[in-house]
Amino acid sequence: MEIYLHNSLTGKLSHVTPLDGKVIRMYSCGPTVYNYAHIGNMRSFLFADLLQRVLRVVGNFKVLWVMNITNIDDKTIRDSAFGSNEWKEEMGEQSNDPLENLLKFTSFYEQKFLEDITKLKINLKHFYRIPKATDFILQIQDTIQKIYKNGLAYYSAGSVYFNVSEWRKKDIYGKLFKIDFENFRSGERIESDQYEKEQAADFALWKSRKPGEPYWEFELDGQRCDGRPGWHIECSVMEKEILGLPFDIHTGGIDLKFPHHEDEIAQSKAAYGIDPTAVWCHNEFLEVEGQKMSKSLGNFFTLRDLEKKGIDPVDIRYAMLSAHYGSVYNFTFNGINAARKARLRIQDFIYSLFDEETEGPDKIDVDALRNNVFTELANDLHTPKALAHIFTFVNNINPKTIKLSSKKKLKSFFVELNKIFEVWTLDQKPEEKLTIPEHILKLAEERFHLKKEKKFELADKLRKEIYDAGFVIKDTKDNYEINRIE
RNA sequence: GGUGCCUUGGCCGAGUGGUUAGGCAGAGGUCUGCAAAACCUCCUACAUUGGUUCGAAUCCGAUAGGCACCUCCA
Numbered sequence: 414m415e416i417y418l419h420n421s422l423t424g425k426l427s428h429v430t431p432l433d434g435k436v437i438r439m440y441s442c443g444p445t446v447y448n449y450a451h452i453g454n455m456r457s458f459l460f461a462d463l464l465q466r467v468l469r470v471v472g473n474f475k476v477l478w479v480m481n482i483t484n485i486d487d488k489t490i491r492d493s494a495f496g497s498n499e500w501k502e503e504m505g506e507q508s509n510d511p512l513e514n515l516l517k518f519t520s521f522y523e524q525k526f527l528e529d530i531t532k533l534k535i536n537l538k539h540f541y542r543i544p545k546a547t548d549f550i551l552q553i554q555d556t557i558q559k560i561y562k563n564g565l566a567y568y569s570a571g572s573v574y575f576n577v578s579e580w581r582k583k584d585i586y587g588k589l590f591k592i593d594f595e596n597f598r599s600g601e602r603i604e605s606d607q608y609e610k611e612q613a614a615d616f617a618l619w620k621s622r623k624p625g626e627p628y629w630e631f632e633l634d635g636q637r638c639d640g641r642p643g644w645h646i647e648c649s650v651m652e653k654e655i656l657g658l659p660f661d662i663h664t665g666g667i668d669l670k671f672p673h674h675e676d677e678i679a680q681s682k683a684a685y686g687i688d689p690t691a692v693w694c695h696n697e698f699l700e701v702e703g704q705k706m707s708k709s710l711g712n713f714f715t716l717r718d719l720e721k722k723g724i725d726p727v728d729i730r731y732a733m734l735s736a737h738y739g740s741v742y743n744f745t746f747n748g749i750n751a752a753r754k755a756r757l758r759i760q761d762f763i764y765s766l767f768d769e770e771t772e773g774p775d776k777i778d779v780d781a782l783r784n785n786v787f788t789e790l791a792n793d794l795h796t797p798k799a800l801a802h803i804f805t806f807v808n809n810i811n812p813k814t815i816k817l818s819s820k821k822k823l824k825s826f827f828v829e830l831n832k833i834f835e836v837w838t839l840d841q842k843p844e845e846k847l848t849i850p851e852h853i854l855k856l857a858e859e860r861f862h863l864k865k866e867k868k869f870e871l872a873d874k875l876r877k878e879i880y881d882a883g884f885v886i887k888d889t890k891d892n893y894e895i896n897r898i899e
Numbered sequence: 900g901g902u903g904c905c906u907u908g909g910c911c912g913a914g915u916g917g918u919u920a921g922g923c924a925g926a927g928g929u930c931u932g933c934a935a936a937a938c939c940u941c942c943u944a945c946a947u948u949g950g951u952u953c954g955a956a957u958c959c960g961a962u963a964g965g966c967a968c969c970u971c972c973a
Contacts, residue, residue, distance in 0.1 A: 886935090
């Protein structure tokens with residue numbers, strides 16, 4: 414099926430088709446690993462995951478998916494510095510080598526990050542590469558040399574900056590974000606600049622070495638500028654080295670539109686003369702209870718925080734996938750609860766498909782259903798509409814009356830659908846292995862007899878007793894079930 | 900100050916000029932000693948305001964409110 418995506422470059426839908434005629438090459442801005450990722454980060458990664466899955470399953474494409482890890486920036490340097498309060502025992506001993514500390518620190522959080530996204534059912538096998546900035550220092554330096562030689566960068570006090578005003582003579586700066594240069598960075602903000610930039614809009618390609626910080630040797634045009642890479646250049650280089658330019662799709666949070674992605678475009682064109690990607694996709698932000706997530710408001714959650722509150726990561730996945738990536742998602746506990754129930758409703762339907770004992774006369778047009786659902790997904794990942802089709806279908810059919818042949822087709826449809834959503838179990842309903850203590854079983858049996866004899870008061874008393882012990886009884890037509898209280 | 904986005908029923912969330920999105924919650928019903936579960940039915944909105952139109956949640960203008968980016972925050 415043809416896939417269309419909202420392209421931030423044009424503001425319109427773009428038809429996705431592999432530039433090289435074979436595979437879709439996709440780059441996603443990944444995390445800066447200086448702490449546990451929060452659920453806002455998670456939304457971005459879940460969006461990228463959804464996109465690559467839709468490309469594979471609905472678009473039938475091969476996908477090379479790359480997500481970078483930013484392991485060197487102000488925050489990772491700050492928090493890994495010798496004597497930092499952010500250092501944890503599990504990271505090992507701190508040494509007097511700043512680079513070693515940085516790598517220990519960031520690999521700790523990288524590992525935690527990978528664990529977290531795995532819980533959200535992002536499959537690490539789907540990545541082609543998960544590159545780290547520090548593994549590309551030489552290539553970064555090489556790219557900076559190129560930009561410099563092209564007259565679009567300058568040296569200043571040990572750092573190297575991209576020259577935006579020079580660049581604007583050659584090309585547009587502001588492809589993703591319309592900039593009013595007259596009003597760019599108004600008033601008081603300019604004075605916060607710590608670096609010797611020629612102009613406020615210029616950004617660092619390379620930052621000079623500071624005492625106690627990790628650095629790499631670098632010489633530019635005869636001038637020593639030992640230091641470390643700027644943030645924007647990392648992505649430009651990794652995507653070029655791994656995917657080649659231009660590639661097909663670049664994803665990221667909407668906050669990265671400017672300056673990060675704008676600068677990526679400028680750098681790639683300035684160094685190689687190539688626009689990095691055909692389609693830019695940005696996901697909107699996440700709010701918590703209608704407010705921006707922030708530590709001061711006390712609504713800042715990592716995945717780990719939510720797990721401690723008893724929330725299943727799969728429900729977070731479902732909740733986030735059920736909203737459109739282009740709109741602000743309001744995370745609420747109420748909403749997660751609703752999402753869970755909605756998810757389980759479909760799960761129950763799927764379980765019923767595995768009941769091959771009962772069969773009815775109803776034939777299902779599974780192809781039509783599949784077509785409806787996939788058409789919505791192909792149209793800019795419209796998951797809310799896709800799920801609405803599923804619910805309408807599920808609500809209008811009694812699984813007991815479906816013909817066996819249709820059940821089988823439905824099953825394979827849900828298998829396919831789950832390759833995208835991955836929030837359901839495609840299997841028989843698991844037999845609940847209950848370890849119910851003997852005395853509870855006895856009590857339950859006793860209660861059942863009392864009930865049959867219509868001694869309800871006594872029966873209820875026993876039920877209360879069983880309930881207090883942690884079990885709940887549900888009467889069925891001629892029998893009863895015991896379950897552990899959840 | 901600049902740029903862009905948003906405002907839909909109790910809550911979440913679709914809608915891209917003319918027909919019920921969907922979910923959760925709630926109400927009624929079937930079932931049931933009661934309860935639970937399951938199933939059926941129901942609830943029907945579009946920030947305010949002016950305009951365009953035979954017709955607007957949907958297009959245009961204004962107002963109010965919210966959000967984001969311009970500050971290496973996904």
